[in-house]
Amino acid sequence: MERSELGHWLRLLGTPEIGNDAARRLLTAFGTPGAVFAQDAEALAQVVSARQRQHLSAPPPGHAELLDKTWHWLEQAPTQRRVLTPGQADYPVALLNMADPPLLLYATGNFAHWPALAAMADARRSLAIVGSRNPTPQGLAHARQFARGAAAAGWTVVSGLALGVDGAAHEGALDGAADGAEQLATVAVVGTGLDSVYPKAHLALARAIAARGMLLSEYPLGTPPLAANFPRRNRIIAGLSRGTLVVEAALRSGSLITARLAAEQGREVFAIPGSIHAPQARGCHQLIQQGAKLVTRIEEVLEEFAPATPAPAMPAPDSPADAGTDDEVLAHVGFDPMGLDALAARTGLPTATLQARLLELELAGRIVRLPGALFQRFTAA
Template sequence: GSRNATPQGLDNARAFARALSDAGLTIISGLALGIDAAAHEGALDGSGATLAVVGTGLDRVYPARHRELAHTLAARGGLLSEFPPGTPARASNFPRRNRLISGLARGVLVVEAALSSGSLITARYAGEQGREVFAIPGSIHSPLARGCHKLIREGAKLVETAQDVLAELGLADRAAPLVQTTAVREEGPHAALLGALAADPADLDCLAARTGLSTQALCANLMALELDGKVVALPGGRWQRRP
C-alpha cells in the first residue's frame, strides 16, 4: 500500500496483519514507509511471523529509520533480497522485488493505494502468478482509495475484515477467534468527522458534504478535536487529522 498512508489506512494495515498473523499466516511486505511498515508492526503484535522482501542488499536498510524494525523482523521471520550485498536503494529495484512479494504469498492485500502506487504492480504480478488479490475499499473522496477501487473493478476481492481474507483462502475455520477484527472504524461522538478527515485536508463545505453536519456543529466539533490534539487547522480554512 501507500507510503503516504492515512491514519485509518495505517490502522487497517496493522489490524489486518495482526489478525492474520494470529491465524497462523506469515505476513510478507517490503519494509517501506507507510502501509508496509504498519503491516510488519501488526504482524509483530500478533503471534505469527513476518518477512520483509527488500530492494537493497541485506547489508543495507532502506529507509534508514527502519533499522530497528528490520532487526526485529530478522528475529521474528526474516529479511530476503535477490540483490547482492552493497546494493543501494535504486528506484528500479522496488518494482522488481514486488514480484517476489506476490510470488511468495498465497494472496496480496492492498490496503490503500493511489492509481500510481507500486502496490498495483504487486497486484498485477499476483494475478499473473495465480495468486488471490484483495483490496479494502475506501472513501470516494480519497485519492489513496482509487487504486483499491480500480483493483476491485478489475476483479480483486473486496474485503472488510480479516475473516473475509481467510474465507477466500479456504481458511475460514481459523477465523472463529477473530470475530471482532474488522477494518478499523472510528467510534465516539466525533466518529463521522474523524472519518471524513482520514483521507486528506478539507474545508467546512467539503466536511459538511461528507458528514451531513451543519457549519455550527462542525465548528464546535473541530474545536473540541483541536483541543484534544486530534486535528490541526491549516491555512485557507482547511482542517487535517493528525497522524
C-alpha cells in the same frame, strides 16, 4: 554452499549483459555456474551472443572483493544468514512457479521455521500486505489491524519494509504472532543488499524482523536503493504469498504492480475500500473493479483459503452513525475528509468553538487532521 561455488554464482550473475534470462539458459544447458565457466567458446556460442561470451571470459570488476565481502557476511552469523539457489532444499518452492524466479536469494533471520514456509507451494499460510508509502492514518491502522489478525491466526505476513503500509504491516504481524509460535511472523523482501537497511528509519524494525521472521533480497551486498529494484522485487513478494492484500494505493503505485503480478501468478488479490475522495483509495477501487475481492475484515481474507482457519474476531470499522455520535461535532465528521467551513455549516458552531472541539477530538484519537486543513474520522486498530 562452498566458497568456490558461491564465487561462481556471484561471477555469473555479476557478469555484464548476463541477466536472469541468459543465466537461466546457461544453467539449463550446463547445469551449474562452475560448469558454465568450464565451457569453450564454441559451446557457449550455442547459448549466448558473442558479446556475452566475451564478458563471460573473465570475472567482472570487483568480483574478488564482492566474494570476500559476501563470505565474511555469511561467516559472521552462520545460523542466521544463507544464500539460497533454486536447487537447494531451503529455496522457496513457490518461487519456482514464477516466470522469472530469483537465481540467488540472500536471506537473514530466524531459520527455525523457515522450512515450513519454503517447502509448501500451495498450502503455505502466507499473505502479502502492501500499500501506499504515504497512507492516511486510517490506512496505517488498517495495515496493522489486518496483519495482526493474520499473524494471530498463524499466517506469515509478507511485505517490502517500505515506509507507510509496509512498515505497519510488519509491525502488526510482529505484534500479533504469539511468542514461541511455530511460524515466521513476517518476511520482508527488500530492494537493496542485506548489509544495509532502507529506509534507515526502519533499522530497529529490520532487526525485529530478523529475530522473529526473515529478510530476503536477490541483490548482492552493497547494492544501494536504486529505484528500478523496488518494482522488480515485488514479484517475489507476490510469489511467496497465497494472496495479496492492498490496503491503500494511488492509481500509479508500486502496490498495484504487486497486485498485478499476484494475479498473473494465479494468486488471490484483495483490496480494502476507502473514500471516493481519497487519492490513496483510488488504486484499491480500480482493483475491485478489475475483480479483486473487497474485504473489510481479516476473516474475509483467510476464509477465502481455508474456511476453518481461526482468526480473532475484530470489530468492523465504525460508521458515522456508530458509537461516539452523541458528540455534536463527531456526529458530523465522516470518513471522507471534510473542511472546516463544511463542518461549521453542519454543526452551526462558532469557528473558535469548533476548532477547540476538533483539537480535543484529535488529541483523543477520534479524528485526524489531514493536509489542506481537512479532518477525517479515525477508527483505531
